[in-house]
Amino acid sequence: MNRRDIELLSSYLDGQLKPSDSVRLESRLSSDSGLRAVLDDLRAARGLLRQLPMRKAPRNFMLTPKMVGKNPPLPRVYPAFRFVTALATLLLFFTVGLNFLAPQMASQGPAFGMGGGGAPEVFSAQAPAATEAPAIEAPAAEPPADLAPLPTATFSIEENARELTTPMAKDGVTQEGGLEEPQVQSAPSAQAEAPRPVPPVWQIALASVALLSALVMLMMRRLAADRWRRK
């Protein structure tokens, strides 16, 4: 009796053999008393196991919401709303950023392109400051008897300072105080005139979608939690 025979007998007992295998085994069983005895033993063992009493469960295994975790099960569409909220919020931030940056980039573009923008003037303004510096120090080193050069030197300092802080100012000695205002006003007006890449209506729509979707999610969570509490 080998392992293969035991498997055949066990499967035969359960009716799991192919008809051809069954016929072959039955012919062997009719002539082999040892094989029959093993089959009887296996049948008896199986019969004993089937006789085992089915015990009743000692307690009820029904689950409570607490047993399966604190979070109530959310509707299947919940992830879709979460995705929509995240996407709308992301797009909203993107469009706000785009609208904020686009006018600035538009104003910087021509300055670099034309070659006569502010940056070169900064260098031109710095150059005189470097050359005139000795002129400032020179009168200070002289005895105070000769006061004539002082107003000139003071003027030079103020002019230099003004030119450094407002590089756009070019002819400024006599237009003192009147130079900065037009420039301060001109920058916002340029920004206002520049077209925004994303119309505000789109931003409002995105904000509304994000807000509504978030509200729906909140309602879903509350309803699910209420339903669980009632159980």
Place this chain on the structure above:
Amino acid sequence: MDEQALIHDAQGGDLDAFNTLILHYQDSVYNTALRILGDEDLAADAAQEAFISAFKSISGFRGGSFKAWLMRTVTNACYDELRRQKRRPTTPLEPDTEDGDEMDSPAWLADPSMSPEQEAEADELEHALQHCLNNLPLEFRTVVVMADVQGMDYSEVAIAVRVPLGTIKSRLARARLRLRECLQGFTELLPASFRLEEGSNA
């Protein structure tokens, strides 16, 4: 009971639907755990864990035999319990005799309403069988419990244990053979109709 509808609802998070399924299957699940673990308290714990785990993972059920799927969960819970027992061995409920052997039916666990003799008569077959089941290797025990105690067919057992059908046939045959050999030591305890023939060695 419309099982498919209940499963569908449970997959949507309906705990009531799942509890209806529990009521239907809890005896089977508990008995499977009891025969695999051989201990009532451990079996109850494993059954509870199995149902919790089943509810949490029911969205992964893709059809087929729900009982087989549930049995896979309870088998895993039993294996976890056995692993826990191995890591943290506890004092056995059955006290040792003076010789150090475990007593099969300790007197202090007996039902006081029954005499010791009646208790022994009522439980002797079950004890003998459980003793033989406990002596089987775990993978054999699981298969024989599902096929012969629970009456599941081979394909269901294969799904539950996640092994090929051929392996199920092989394990079942060897488990029955070992049980036969073990039960021969309890011949005097068994009913006459179930007495196994002696001398038929495989």
